[in-house]
Amino acid sequence: MEKKIFLKMLGQIQGIRLDNGRVDRFLEPGRTYDQVQFIKSALYTFDVQGYRPGDEPDFSKGDHP
Amino acid sequence: MTTLSDLDLTEMIALLSKKEITATEVAESCLDAVARYEGELNAFISLDAEKVIEQSRRIDAAEDRDGGPFLFGAPVAIKDLIDAAGEVTTHGSSFFRNAPAAESDASVVAALRENGAIVFGKTNLHEFAWGGTTENPHFGNCKNPWNPDYSPGGSSGGSGAAVASRMVPGALGTDTLGSVRIPSSFCGIVGLKPTYGLISTWGVFPLGYTYDHVGPMARTVADAKRLLEAMLPPLDRQKLLRKTEGKRPKPKGDKPLKGLKIACMPELVSEKTCHKSVYKHYLKAVDYLREDGAEIVEERIPGIETALMVGYVMTLSQAAEIHHERLAENPDGFGDDVRELLESGHLFSAVDYIRAQRARSKLVDLAKRSMEKVDAWIWPTTPAPAQRIGESSGADLAMFTGPVDVIGFPSIALPSGLTDDRLPVSVQVVAEPFAEYRLFDLAAVLENRLCFPKDPPDWVKNRNR
Numbered sequence: 457m458e459k460k461i462f463l464k465m466l467g468q469i470q471g472i473r474l475d476n477g478r479v480d481r482f483l484e485p486g487r488t489y490d491q492v493q494f495i496k497s498a499l500y501t502f503d504v505q506g507y508r509p510g511d512e513p514d515f516s517k518g519d520h521p
Numbered sequence: 522m523t524t525l526s527d528l529d530l531t532e533m534i535a536l537l538s539k540k541e542i543t544a545t546e547v548a549e550s551c552l553d554a555v556a557r558y559e560g561e562l563n564a565f566i567s568l569d570a571e572k573v574i575e576q577s578r579r580i581d582a583a584e585d586r587d588g589g590p591f592l593f594g595a596p597v598a599i600k601d602l603i604d605a606a607g608e609v610t611t612h613g614s615s616f617f618r619n620a621p622a623a624e625s626d627a628s629v630v631a632a633l634r635e636n637g638a639i640v641f642g643k644t645n646l647h648e649f650a651w652g653g654t655t656e657n658p659h660f661g662n663c664k665n666p667w668n669p670d671y672s673p674g675g676s677s678g679g680s681g682a683a684v685a686s687r688m689v690p691g692a693l694g695t696d697t698l699g700s701v702r703i704p705s706s707f708c709g710i711v712g713l714k715p716t717y718g719l720i721s722t723w724g725v726f727p728l729g730y731t732y733d734h735v736g737p738m739a740r741t742v743a744d745a746k747r748l749l750e751a752m753l754p755p756l757d758r759q760k761l762l763r764k765t766e767g768k769r770p771k772p773k774g775d776k777p778l779k780g781l782k783i784a785c786m787p788e789l790v791s792e793k794t795c796h797k798s799v800y801k802h803y804l805k806a807v808d809y810l811r812e813d814g815a816e817i818v819e820e821r822i823p824g825i826e827t828a829l830m831v832g833y834v835m836t837l838s839q840a841a842e843i844h845h846e847r848l849a850e851n852p853d854g855f856g857d858d859v860r861e862l863l864e865s866g867h868l869f870s871a872v873d874y875i876r877a878q879r880a881r882s883k884l885v886d887l888a889k890r891s892m893e894k895v896d897a898w899i900w901p902t903t904p905a906p907a908q909r910i911g912e913s914s915g916a917d918l919a920m921f922t923g924p925v926d927v928i929g930f931p932s933i934a935l936p937s938g939l940t941d942d943r944l945p946v947s948v949q950v951v952a953e954p955f956a957e958y959r960l961f962d963l964a965a966v967l968e969n970r971l972c973f974p975k976d977p978p979d980w981v982k983n984r985n986r
Contacts, residue, residue: 461978464870466867466868467864467867470867471845471849472527472845472848472849472852472864472867473849473852478864482617482861482864482865484621487861488531488861488864488865488868489868490869491865492574492865492869495830495833495834495871496834496869498826498830499827499830499831499834499873499877499880501827502824502827502880502883503824504876504879504883506883507879507880507882507883507886508717508879508882509875509878509879509882510878510879510881510882510885511731511878512706512717512718512731512929513717513718513881513885513928513954515716515717515718515929515954515955
């Protein structure tokens with residue numbers, strides 16, 4: 457699917473207004489879309505095997521004063 | 522001409538406690554400084570001189586207090602993301618410009634008042650704390666006291682500019698990806714991001730619920746320490762002191778850091794990742810630590826560079842959720858940059874968020890293991906000095922600060938030198954959770970060696986000529 461249509465649909469699903477101007481801006485090279493892809497790519501190349509989701513750093517087990 | 526507002530917090534408290542000066546005299550002097558500099562720097566969103574004087578007179582009339590972290594009427598500015606009773610908290614946003622005044626103090630403001638602080642106005646910030654420049658479309662850009670063409674950093678830029686320009690000796694900031702330490706770096710002052718959870722965020726508007734920290738900003742390490750102590754409940758202070766007993770530098774003698782092992786991370790910090798002045802002064806700081814007896818080792822935390830990306834996923838997502846209704850109903854109410862960040866937060870899925878949480882768990886684990894081998898890490902605070910207002914230096918300002926928020930460890934930023942253009946650069950020292958006192962001692966040793974100019978910033982000095 458064309459990125460532009462996908463972004464508009466995603467905006468609609470998420471309940472925010474992304475008009476053509478906003479979407480064009482998102483898709484400018486190096487801007488929002490590229491940045492989000494860059495972040496996701498870094499995230500998914502980091503091996504997290506053996507780790508559960510941690511909402512906050514848990515310093516309670518003996519570390520907290 | 523030296524005035525009372527030029528005094529560091531520690532010097533000021535010493536004179537106040539001996540009644541050689543009064544809180545009212547100090548407040549008047551700080552208000553005079555505001556009259557001289559605020560028109561250009563725009564560090565405050567609100568400051569009610571009458572309320573400041575009224576608080577000062579009350580402190581002057583009160584009975585003596587001895588010991589503890591009592592501030593004896595020293596003024597402290599509060600980032601306008603933090604509630605102070607009777608004041609509107611605008612969050613630097615058009616949405617809250619005309620909101621009702623806060624009914625009560627944030628916990629940290631209540632603690633400061635309890636310990637004798639004068640609440641000295643609410644400082645400018647990047648809109649909703651979501652950005653690193655304090656270029657604010659609703660309340661005007663805040664400017665850097667070293668050179669007003671440059672940004673003071675952010676998001677706590679008003680606090681940084683107010684402290685550096687001598688309008689006030691100390692301030693509160695908040696730090697989610699670096700918002701205490703980035704302006705401290707750009708303005709040439711000291712900023713502490715405490716251990717995650719040490720200081721209550723009750724009464725502080727969230728940027729990222731699971732990342733937000735409140736921290737002190739001041740002109741010296743001793744001042745930042747004094748402020749942190751005044752922000753803490755007494756029991757926490759004692760426990761914090763006990764935590765680092767036996768593992769703190771001995772500030773006297775030839776080799777005050779003997780027995781401490783400090784890690785640098787060449788894979789993360791290099792001439793490729795830093796502006797040349799930042800790197801030069803960072804290397805100088807490492808040399809000083811070595812000369813003062815610390816063993817310097819090279820350390821590698823696999824994937825530490827991913828920590829910033831984890832911070833972005835979680836902060837972008839959390840901020841997008843916090844502002845979801847406002848964004849859906851009135852997107853034009855946000856500044857362009859913040860609107861775009863909030864919209865981009867909607868492009869991450871729940872799957873991404875959970876993956877980021879797992880990555881965070883692993884990074885905290887790896888960081889703890891690294892810190893079992895050493896007593897502290899040293900990194901630059903920001904990869905580049907302040908950038909011109911309206912321009913980007915191209916550097917990711919949160920590159921070295923964001924990862925420390927993700928793992929939640931405490932970190933202190935202190936000025937390490939000046940660039941050829943006379944803009945401050947800074948280093949940060951990071952330690953294990955709740956080792957704030959070790960950080961203060963270590964940073965004090967480094968502060969003595971780095972000899973950052975004690976004079977006011979250039980623009981402030983020239984203004985007084």
